[in-house]
Amino acid sequence: xxxxxxxxxxxxxxxxxxxxxxxxxxxxxxxxxxxxxxxxxxxxxxxxxxxxxxxxxxxxxxxxxxxxxxxxxxxxxxxxxxxxxxxxxxxxxxxxxxxxxxxxxxxxxxxxxxxxxxxxxxxxxxxxxxxxxxxxxxxxxxxxxxxxxxxxxx
Amino acid sequence: xxxxxxxxxxxxxxxxxxxxxxxxxxxxxxxxxxxxxxxxxxxxxxxxxxxxxxxxxxxxxxxxxxxxxxxxxxxxxxxxxxxxxxxxxxxxxxxxxxxxxxxxxxxxxxxxxxxxxxxxxxxxxxxxxxxxxxxxxxxxxxxxxxxxxxxxxxxxxxxxxxxxxxxxxxxxxxxxxxxxxxxxxxxxxxxxxxxxxxxxxxxxxxxxxxxxxxxxxxxxxxxxxxxxxxxxxxxxxxxxxxxxxxxxxxxxxxxxxxxxxxxxxxxxxxxxxxxxxxxxxxxxxxxxxxxxxxxxxxxxxxxxxxxxxxxxxxxxxxxxxxxxxxxxxxxxxxxxxxxxxxxxxxxxxxxxxxxxxxxxxxxxxxxxxxxxxxxxxxxxxxxxxxxxxxxxxxxxxxxxxxxxxxxxxxxxxxxxxxxxxxxxxx
Numbered sequence: 163x164x165x166x167x168x169x170x171x172x173x174x175x176x177x178x179x180x181x182x183x184x185x186x187x188x189x190x191x192x193x194x195x196x197x198x199x200x201x202x203x204x205x206x207x208x209x210x211x212x213x214x215x216x217x218x219x220x221x222x223x224x225x226x227x228x229x230x231x232x233x234x235x236x237x238x239x240x241x242x243x244x245x246x247x248x249x250x251x252x253x254x255x256x257x258x259x260x261x262x263x264x265x266x267x268x269x270x271x272x273x274x275x276x277x278x279x280x281x282x283x284x285x286x287x288x289x290x291x292x293x294x295x296x297x298x299x300x301x302x303x304x305x306x307x308x309x310x311x312x313x314x315x316x
Numbered sequence: 317x318x319x320x321x322x323x324x325x326x327x328x329x330x331x332x333x334x335x336x337x338x339x340x341x342x343x344x345x346x347x348x349x350x351x352x353x354x355x356x357x358x359x360x361x362x363x364x365x366x367x368x369x370x371x372x373x374x375x376x377x378x379x380x381x382x383x384x385x386x387x388x389x390x391x392x393x394x395x396x397x398x399x400x401x402x403x404x405x406x407x408x409x410x411x412x413x414x415x416x417x418x419x420x421x422x423x424x425x426x427x428x429x430x431x432x433x434x435x436x437x438x439x440x441x442x443x444x445x446x447x448x449x450x451x452x453x454x455x456x457x458x459x460x461x462x463x464x465x466x467x468x469x470x471x472x473x474x475x476x477x478x479x480x481x482x483x484x485x486x487x488x489x490x491x492x493x494x495x496x497x498x499x500x501x502x503x504x505x506x507x508x509x510x511x512x513x514x515x516x517x518x519x520x521x522x523x524x525x526x527x528x529x530x531x532x533x534x535x536x537x538x539x540x541x542x543x544x545x546x547x548x549x550x551x552x553x554x555x556x557x558x559x560x561x562x563x564x565x566x567x568x569x570x571x572x573x574x575x576x577x578x579x580x581x582x583x584x585x586x587x588x589x590x591x592x593x594x595x596x597x598x599x600x601x602x603x604x605x606x607x608x609x610x611x612x613x614x615x616x617x618x619x620x621x622x623x624x625x626x627x628x629x630x631x632x633x634x635x636x637x638x639x640x641x642x643x644x645x646x647x648x649x650x651x652x653x654x655x656x657x658x659x660x661x662x663x664x665x666x667x668x669x670x671x672x673x674x675x676x677x678x679x680x681x682x683x684x685x686x687x688x689x690x691x692x693x694x695x696x697x698x699x700x701x702x703x704x705x706x707x708x709x710x711x712x713x714x715x716x717x718x719x720x721x722x723x724x725x726x727x728x729x730x731x732x733x734x735x736x737x738x739x740x741x742x
Contacts, residue, residue, distance in 0.1 A: 178481045179503075180438070180521055186503035187486050191445075212503075225505040225662075227487030228445050240446070244407035245606055245638055246564035248652040282489050282660060283606075284446055285410040287564035287636070288571050297448045 164207050168196060172211055182212050186222050190229050199230040227281075234277040235270040237315045240294040244283035250290035251303075258305040262312070275315065320550060322558050323534045324574040327418030333453050336460040339421040345466055347537030351429050352474035357388065360433035360540060367544035368556035369536075372411075373401060373492070373529030374607065374633045375710070376622045379536075385516035386434045386524045395437035397525040399501065400427050400533055402443040402450070403485060403492040406605035407656060408638035411560035412530035414572055416443075416450035420457035424480070426533035428466060429540055431478050434526050439480045442497055445487060454482055489660035493709045494527040495519075496662065507664040508709035531560055553578030555621040559632075563589040565639030566596040578624065582616040584637060596641040600725060604633020606653050607714025609721035610640065629721070645741035646726040647733055650719060651679040657715035667702050668712035674698060675719065687734035695723055 164172070175188040189208045194200055200223050209216040223229045230238075241259065243252055256267065259278055263271045270277040286292035289301020293308075300311055326334050326342055334342065351360050365380025386396060400423070404412040416423055423441075431439045443451055458480065461467050469477045488506055490496045495509035498520050509515075519525025535557055539547050548556040555577045561584050562572040568590030575584070581603060585591065592598050600610045603620060609630035611618060618628040625632050640649055658672035675698050678691050699720035702712035723730060732740050 178483075179501075181502070183503040184501060187500070188483075191484070191486060214503075221505055222503065225488065226485070229486050243652075244656055245602075245649065245652050246408050246570075249565045249638070249641075249644055249649065281446070282405050282487075282656065283407040283409070285404055285413040287408050287410050287638070288562065290564055290570070294446060299446075299448070 164211060168193060168207075169211060172208075176212075183214055183218075186212055186214065186219060187226065187229075190219075190223055190226075194230060199233045227279075233270070235274050237276050237296050239276055239278045240281035240284065241267070241278065242282070242284040242286065242290070242292045243280045244287075246283070246287035247291040252291045254305065255291050255293070255303050255308060258308055262309070276312070319576045320558070321574050322538050322550065323415065323422070323531065323560065324418065326422065327414065329418070333418050333420055333457075336421060336457070336464060339419070343541075344421055345425055345464075347540040348425050348428055348432075348466060349472060351432055351540050352472055352476060355540070357433050357435050360429065360536075363544050364433070364536060364539055365544075367535075367539045367547040369532065369539060369547065370555060370622060371529055372531035372535075372559070372634070374406060374605065374631075374714075376632060379528065379532055382516060382528075383430075383434050383526060385514065386526060387517065388435055393523055395523055396435055397520040397523060398427065398431040398434060398436035398439040399494075399497065399520065399525060399527045400439070400441045400530060401492060401494065401497060401527050402441055402447070402530050403497060404447075404530070405444060405489045405492055406607065406634050406636065407653070408564055408602060409562070409605045409634040409636040411562060411572060411634065411636065413447055413450060414560070415530055415534055416447065417453050420450075420453040421461065422534055422537065423530060424454075424457055424461050425466070426536045427480060428461075428471070428478060429536050430526070430528060430533050431480075432476055433536075434524075436478065436526070439478055440501060441480065441482045442491070442501060443482060443484050444491070445484055451482070451484055458482060488662075489656075490662045490709075490711060493711065496709065497527060498525060505662070507662045508711075510708060551577035551621070553619050553621045554623050559620065559635050561588070561620060561635045561637065563601075563637040563639060565601075565637075566593045566641040566644070567591065567639055568593055578619040578621040580616075581611060581618050581620055581637065584620065585616070585639070589637075592639075592641060596643055598639060599642050599646070600640045602633075602638040602640075602718060603630050603635070605636045606638070606656065607631075607710070607717055608633040609717045610725055612725050631717070643741070645683070645739055646722055646729050647679065647683050647739065648741065650722045651676065651683050653718050654679055654715060657711065661711060665708045665712075667706050668708075668715075671698050671702050672712060672715055675715075682730065682733045683739055685733070685736075685738040687730075687737075689734065691734065692723060692727070692730055695719065699723065 175185045292301040369379045496506040500506040515525045658676040699716045702716040
């Protein structure tokens with residue numbers, strides 16, 4: 163069930179769109195921010211408030227790469243794997259992250275701290291190789307620089 | 317005389333973007349005042365048509381012509397929508413991020429003037445989630461512009477009203493395709509729609525809708541203020557205006573520069589980007605993001621404009637140069653590109669969904685030394701099967717361009733992988 167605050171926030175979003183269902187992505191992002199990820203229950207909650215079927219909501223939730231249908235860590239790393247970053251050493255950065263966090267892309271570290279996800283071009287090709295952690299963008303990565311950055315995230 | 321800087325003149329990298337007051341001091345919102353007070357929507361359309369402005373998002377469609385497809389008049393369908401496409405995800409491309417973060421009011425002014433030209437009732441900015449800094453800059457600029465009366469009801473007493481909403485997306489490259497973007501904004505999966513009907517007559521919720529790229533719209537206030545002849549005179553060739561070019565890969569100074577449209581590829585690489593890094597040689601480049609054909613070393617003097625690049629067997633695309641050097645395996649690079657396109661295919665139509673997955677598998681086998689005789693011919697065929705007219709949208713077409721051109725230009729490298737049963741670069 164939606165909390166009153168969640169309901170208010172989603173209904174405010176609806177006002178910006180032409181029809182209610184347009185707010186589905188915004189609603190999913192809102193609940194993901196509050197609940198961490200989108201569970202089956204959350205899909206039903208969104209469906210109820212936006213007058214959609216759960217299947218319609220899940221169709222949307224599973225399409226977009228930044229809507230998480232499984233639990234994620236406290237911080238999400240988006241590592242750019244597109245062509246400029248690949249040319250400039252993406253493989254070494256990914257391997258370093260995987261070894262350091264003892265996970266592969268798509269997984270969450272055992273301590274629940276980080277989830278590592280591949281991402282399409284982050285538009286930081288002049289800073290390649292690049293990654294984002296949560297809302298912050300990092301470029302010109304090297305393995306030692308990655309270590310320094312990770313240390314900032316508890 | 318140094319070339320005129322237009323779109324990036326207020327941008328100071330590393331500093332906060334100009335706020336409303338600073339933007340106004342630099343002449344900001346004068347184009348909006350001029351359009352609303354002394355030009356009809358048709359006159360704005362006419363100026364943009366005459367200027368020769370072509371879309372900067374990749375396809376290069378003439379902007380004024382696109383606008384003119386929107387039915388106006390008292391019995392025309394309403395509401396009309398304008399959507400700013402700020403979903404920049406074309407690999408290698410970061411020009412719109414630069415414009416949005418560096419001068420958000422310019423983008424908002426362009427959006428309002430464009431909306432006025434097509435008499436839009438509502439406008440949206442469709443921004444990719446990853447552009448967090450741009451989102452913060454836009455939110456601040458939107459509230460300033462609204463408070464100043466540039467947005468909302470009866471703008472500057474003109475009688476024209478426009479609500480402008482920021483929509484922040486949730487990932488997926490395909491959202492940048494205009495009909496997929498419209499589906500996404502309706503709260504659906506971002507799959508492209510069959511065309512016709514085009515969004516210009518049947519778009520958002522079935523109503524006439526224009527979708528324009530950020531850099532395209534940034535040009536509009538300047539054309540309104542200074543005229544189509546001035547705009548046409550900015551370029552070095554047949555296509556008008558300036559262009560945001562960029563270079564990434566093994567160049568000395570990767571970056572972004574606003575230059576006259578038609579600046580030669582060689583000048584951008586050698587002068588702006590400082591040439592190749594020590595120990596690396598230029599072999600070729602994708603001139604306009606991932607969805608364009610490779611331009612080889614012997615065509616480096618090509619002018620970076622729509623017509624010249626087409627003659628050179630490629631496309632201007634986004635104007636974002638992605639450089640292939642001699643120490644990078646071209647098969648590996650194409651594998652990276654095709655894996656990207658295969659992953660980002662929305663799955664709606666077969667040539668794209670199945671063709672790209674098959675392409676990526678074959679390329680991976682070749683790169684890992686497991687290529688077989690006949691594989692290259694299969695890849696040639698796959699590139700053709702994703703050609704014009706065979707798919708719902710341009711994603712697979714874009715994927716076929718670097719593939720087909722690499723197979724042609726770097727054939728020896730592909731053949732060596734198959735013959736030697738290994739990647740010669742490893």
